Amino acid sequence: MSLRLAFMGTPEFAAASLAEIVGAGHEVVRVYTQPERKRGRGQAARTTPVHQLAEQFGLPVETPESFRDPEVLAGFAALDLDAACVVAYGQILPQEALDAPRLGCLNLHASLLPRWRGAAPIQRALMAGDEMTGVQIMQMEAGLDTGPVLMSEIVPIRPDDTAGTLHDRLMTTGALLWPRTLAALERDSLTAQPQAEEGVTYAKKIRSAEARIDWTRPADQVADQIRGLSPFPGAWFALETAKGEVRVKVHLAEPVSGEGEPGEVLDDTLRVACGRGAVRLKRLQREGKGVMDAEDFARGTAIAPGTRL
Template structure:
């Protein structure tokens, strides 16, 4: 089919690559405008933008899809369908209705649970045992459309937002071509979402990244893994130069106890309100991520240290 692809982050790149490999004609790729990235904060294209340009695909990066100019440009593409994967903008009805078959979204949760911006992180942080990916027909409501295809994915005890992201992206990339084939031959079955169990995956805010050691170890562990690698759950550790911010990037729960925030040994076992977490990977300011053994050689946190 002749389709437009709308997406922005790495999660969407995997899906675009699969659609190209499946032989669909990509009439245009839409992505968020270039944004400041890296230490120099230079304007750089999104992962989808850069990938599409590398394939020679036409790319548009509108600040808003709601302007008359962008709506007319979208209609002029004469599309069979449009595929949306983590694009980052709300689409109005004039855009949704423009393609012959409509617009379809790949969402990284089992709707109606975790509608919204951060379903992968929120699923881990909430302790969900499973999540999934779904292809849905888009409506004007936030992730409210009927479901065409769905596949569950187990959330492992050591999954981080990064590892679960990769699992879901791979599954989603496999689902999309199958869904589009069904749509093309008018064989797709659409199931309305359940009215019960609606939750919203609010965008992750930096203010919630600080670790609260008074919480139970299971919650602290999920908090760490759900925010890894970005923005990274963090704490402050004392040093000769004062407090140093450290990101905890991987952890596991262990059966130990002590005052919340106290290091219980020299290998990053930290007491929580109930139980303790063993930090397996960490990153201090200005340094790269390191396994615990390497981290403690360069920045010891001996038993008895109190973390803030």
């Protein structure tokens, strides 16, 4: 047997799930994704990764501006779905939509709920120094990521993980969770586990002001900020050069020993003093340039010991 499904998602993270659901043999009768947006330097209009994959599979796609539109809701209800699978769709579904499929709407979330409900769970887990995270599929409710958990997979956070590497592991692990969950849903063998009332945290969207490195913080927190914002938007510092101030992003750093004024470059290995301890900058990117290892960066942009960043 197979389930009659709709899929709702937008980025690459969601496209991996769509591929696994289709590969498991389920009938995806409609794909919903965000409308075409202008992206990149040329501001060319581009469809989403989910839209592109759906077209490759020959699946019908809808791109409503709002899922609260009565015509959109009526069309969704008319699909006569067993369930809807939601992954990083980018719109809040009204209760009418949640109630339309026979078995409701299921959502894949990249954290161990109730920790890091909300928009940026991968970045927030790294920035907080968490040692563990995971992916969970929940039954959707009207609240923000409040529904009971149906299936879960724990994923350790490695010391050298960035938001980019952790994103990719969670994307793969989460996608593989769908066939198991949907098979259990068909058998009516899922047990919904209500979320704990303690330990609730919210993963707010990353604000641009958070990206500038605050060297007065302890070294481990500075390193966590850097890896949690890599590759995007990128934690950065301002560097004075002969041609004026330039912005330098740091994509990876490690806590090390060292003392000095916060932001002081301590040696030619790009060891920088923090409020407590120091960090060694390992991968950097000067604005307008590519990402480089520290040694290659230093050959093109020398930063003398004693410089305050």
